[in-house]
Amino acid sequence: MTKITIPIGPQHPALKEPLSFLLTVEGEQILDSALRIGYVHRGLERICQNRNYVQNVHVVERVCGICSHIHTTTYCQGVEALLGLQVPPRALYLRTLLCELERIHSHLLWLGVLAEYIGFTTIFMYAWRDREIVLDIMEELSGGRVAHAANVIGGVSIDADEAHVASILDRLDVLERQIKLFLDLIRRERSFQARTRGVGHLSAEQIRRYCVVGPAARASGVDVDLRRDAPYAAYKWLNFQVITAEEGDVWARTMVRVLETIESLHMCRQLLTELPAGPLTVRAPRRVPPGEVVSRTEAPRGELIYYIRSDGSDRPARVKIRTPTLTTLITLHDQLAGVHTADVPVVLAGVDLCIACADR
Amino acid sequence: MHWEAILQALRETFPAETIEAQAGLIDETFIALPPDGIHLAVQVLIERFDLRHLSTITSQDTGGEIELLYHFWGGRGLTLRTSLPREKPHIATLTDLIPGAAFYEREVSEMLGVTFDGFPDPYPLLLPDDWDGQPPLRQEESND
Numbered sequence: 001m002t003k004i005t006i007p008i009g010p011q012h013p014a015l016k017e018p019l020s021f022l023l024t025v026e027g028e029q030i031l032d033s034a035l036r037i038g039y040v041h042r043g044l045e046r047i048c049q050n051r052n053y054v055q056n057v058h059v060v061e062r063v064c065g066i067c068s069h070i071h072t073t074t075y076c077q078g079v080e081a082l083l084g085l086q087v088p089p090r091a092l093y094l095r096t097l098l099c100e101l102e103r104i105h106s107h108l109l110w111l112g113v114l115a116e117y118i119g120f121t122t123i124f125m126y127a128w129r130d131r132e133i134v135l136d137i138m139e140e141l142s143g144g145r146v147a148h149a150a151n152v153i154g155g156v157s158i159d160a161d162e163a164h165v166a167s168i169l170d171r172l173d174v175l176e177r178q179i180k181l182f183l184d185l186i187r188r189e190r191s192f193q194a195r196t197r198g199v200g201h202l203s204a205e206q207i208r209r210y211c212v213v214g215p216a217a218r219a220s221g222v223d224v225d226l227r228r229d230a231p232y233a234a235y236k237w238l239n240f241q242v243i244t245a246e247e248g249d250v251w252a253r254t255m256v257r258v259l260e261t262i263e264s265l266h267m268c269r270q271l272l273t274e275l276p277a278g279p280l281t282v283r284a285p286r287r288v289p290p291g292e293v294v295s296r297t298e299a300p301r302g303e304l305i306y307y308i309r310s311d312g313s314d315r316p317a318r319v320k321i322r323t324p325t326l327t328t329l330i331t332l333h334d335q336l337a338g339v340h341t342a343d344v345p346v347v348l349a350g351v352d353l354c355i356a357c358a359d360r
Numbered sequence: 361m362h363w364e365a366i367l368q369a370l371r372e373t374f375p376a377e378t379i380e381a382q383a384g385l386i387d388e389t390f391i392a393l394p395p396d397g398i399h400l401a402v403q404v405l406i407e408r409f410d411l412r413h414l415s416t417i418t419s420q421d422t423g424g425e426i427e428l429l430y431h432f433w434g435g436r437g438l439t440l441r442t443s444l445p446r447e448k449p450h451i452a453t454l455t456d457l458i459p460g461a462a463f464y465e466r467e468v469s470e471m472l473g474v475t476f477d478g479f480p481d482p483y484p485l486l487l488p489d490d491w492d493g494q495p496p497l498r499q500e501e502s503n504d
Contacts, residue, residue, distance in 0.1 A: 037486065041486040043496065211412075291385070295386060296415070305415045305431060
């Protein structure tokens with residue numbers, strides 16, 4: 001059979017964000033693939049060098065349109081370490097609350113995208129409808145559905161009174177019922193299993209070779225989670241399980257993410273019921289003493305790392321950002337080799353791509 | 361992770377160098393090495409300590425030189441630091457030991473003009489194919 005090379009993207013009706021693939025196919029089978037990114041590269045690391053530390057909170061919030069809060073958390077925690085600031089416990093709790101709400105929203109968004117790609121429109125509609133519960137809560141807390149501007153250097157700019165906490169807790173119960181319904185549906189639906197089991201397989205060895213992080217690593221049996229392994233913000237005060245699976249395919253990644261969503265709901269409840277009283281911020285000076293810091297957190301897609309160097313002025317000399325999507329993109333070549341063309345969208349959805357994150 | 365043992369192993373590997381560990385602010389240890397020692401040091405980290413998770417490579421133009429920081433993670437952070445001259449900086453690739461380093465090396469290469477010796481396909485990661493300006497994260501050349 002003749003080999004054909006199909007270009008997909010950078011602009012393509014089936015892609016949510018711009019990236020470019022060259023797929024070499026023989027009949028229905030993918031023989032080889034080449035990936036090109038960078039179409040939404042905005043030069044954010046360079047922009048950070050030209051803004052002061054306070055302005056940069058708003059720059060890094062725009063790295064990602066799904067997990068914006070974890071970027072400001074990682075950045076602020078780095079700058080706070082350089083300044084030697086002790087952030088008040090109430091601020092750490094509220095910061096962590098938004099991190100977990102964001103994880104729930106990110107995982108539900110992902111579940112909807114995957115369901116749509118495999119033609120399971122019911123789950124797509126349910127997941128995105130119920131994701132609105134989390135978006136509403138985040139909007140009430142911060143004023144923003146996507147960019148929350150909740151973190152400031154030295155604390156947070158949001159607060160919740162007792163009545164608000166009670167109202168959020170009620171809605172988290174509704175959400176948990178719904179997510180358990182999805183889980184039940186997915187587990188019993190044979191067509192969902194047929195489209196995801198054995199597709200996009202990555203072994204634990206491949207995960208280690210490519211330095212993959214987050215749910216994709218945990219679904220291949222690599223037990224890493226910085227919330228437990230290097231607790232930051234309020235995680236050291238929380239009880240939670242790290243979810244892993246052994247199969248390493250899109251099915252396992254689905255199970256890990258949906259079960260993680262339920263775990264995140266439990267964490268939100270702990271954070272809200274144990275919310276300590278006290279101030280929301282400590283005063284942060286505008287100038288940062290010379291030094292350097294590596295700040296790591298567990299974003300919805302895995303380990304997020306910032307390197308920040310200060311030269312003593314009010315602007316950072318270097319801000320390096322490595323988003324978790326970059327670690328999964330590199331595995332697409334291995335995942336696509338040998339699969340059928342109909343499985344390509346499932347493989348792409350399975351790694352939870354965020355191209356704007358990867359390009360920065 | 362046995363940090364003292366890692367430091368000891370690196371000292372044995374490079375007996376002619378003075379190798380000191382510097383504590384970072386958040387669970388991180390920095391160790392400075394000469395550029396031609398990075399590949400061997402990473403080999404030691406992998407073979408003797410199974411430390412193979414490279415989180416990323418940070419590159420920066422400090423004015424006098426190009427600095428590379430290899431951030432590893434194994435329950436704690438370990439950053440290997442090295443400096444290259446600003447004129448034609450080059451260093452051995454790590455992709456033969458850690459295939460996951462490929463994207464990071466391509467980014468360092470295009471953003472600061474560093475060549476990775478032995479890198480199989482060093483095309484740009486983020487910049488356009490027809491980019492003809494200076495590497496964007498280099499400090500502007502001074503006019504005096």
